[in-house]
Amino acid sequence: MIVGERLTAYIHSLEMPESPICEQIRRQARKEDVPILRMETASLLKVLLMMRHPQEILEVGTAIGYSAIVMSEWIPANARIATIERDEGRIASARENIRRAGKEGVITLLEGDALEVMRQLEGPYDFILMDAAKGQYIHFLPEVMRLLGPGGVLLSDNVLQDGDVIESRYAVTRRNRTIHSRMREYLYELKHHPQLQTAILPVGDGVAVSIRKDEEVSDVR
Numbered sequence: 001m002i003v004g005e006r007l008t009a010y011i012h013s014l015e016m017p018e019s020p021i022c023e024q025i026r027r028q029a030r031k032e033d034v035p036i037l038r039m040e041t042a043s044l045l046k047v048l049l050m051m052r053h054p055q056e057i058l059e060v061g062t063a064i065g066y067s068a069i070v071m072s073e074w075i076p077a078n079a080r081i082a083t084i085e086r087d088e089g090r091i092a093s094a095r096e097n098i099r100r101a102g103k104e105g106v107i108t109l110l111e112g113d114a115l116e117v118m119r120q121l122e123g124p125y126d127f128i129l130m131d132a133a134k135g136q137y138i139h140f141l142p143e144v145m146r147l148l149g150p151g152g153v154l155l156s157d158n159v160l161q162d163g164d165v166i167e168s169r170y171a172v173t174r175r176n177r178t179i180h181s182r183m184r185e186y187l188y189e190l191k192h193h194p195q196l197q198t199a200i201l202p203v204g205d206g207v208a209v210s211i212r213k214d215e216e217v218s219d220v221r
């Protein structure tokens with residue numbers, strides 16, 4: 001936990017209940033140990049969606065469909081969501097949840113490895129939620145930049161790895177070491193990329209909110 005336990009509990013205590021289907025999926029995720037967006041991250045997501053009114057949304061990492069269904073409740077009526085997942089069991093659960101939510105017309109589930117699937121997409125997308133394997137974000141970034149339209153928002157979840165990202169390379173377990181250095185590289189790229197403006201926030205498991213500058217803005221710099 002990045003923010004103290006008591007503060008997090010307090011923030012959670014202020015949250016309004018979600019739609020019945022989202023509450024159900026949140027319970028399913030807890031039971032099946034599926035890492036879905038934390039409540040405070042979902043709240044931030046809803047606010048960003050209401051600020052930007054995106055038409056075309058891409059999600060990398062569907063899991064069982066929680067965040068895709070949340071997004072579908074906070075976007076304009078004619079907006080569409082494409083979401084990518086590679087795990088067969090989760091694909092089946094996500095399809096079932098999307099059907100139960102009545103969102104089959106809004107959410108398209110794309111099956112397969114994110115990098116391969118993204119290569120087939122044309123874009124542009126107005127909003128991209130990056131929420132897959134943390135160690136791969138840096139490899140996804142070139143495709144994400146190709147697909148993100150001007151003024152588009154990229155929200156990346158789990159970027160602070162429960163605070164591990166600031167530990168020395170050697171203090172993190174061997175298994176996490178590669179993820180650790182790749183995540184640092186990813187955050188560096190987000191902050192230094194000439195076409196992005198990024199804020200890294202210690203919300204939930206750490207999120208990065210980036211916006212793609214249009215030509216004019218990047219000329220000014």
Ligand code: SAH
Binds near residue numbers: 035037061062132136
């Ligand atoms: N966005 C979801 C949670 C996603 S959890 C929510 O908040 O509801 C991350 C998911 O990404 C996992 O289900 C995992 O199977 C998937 N994933 C990880 N790497 C992937 C890849 N390279 N291609 C496709 N899916 C991937």
Ligand code: MG
Binds near residue numbers: 036
């Ligand atoms: Mg996540």
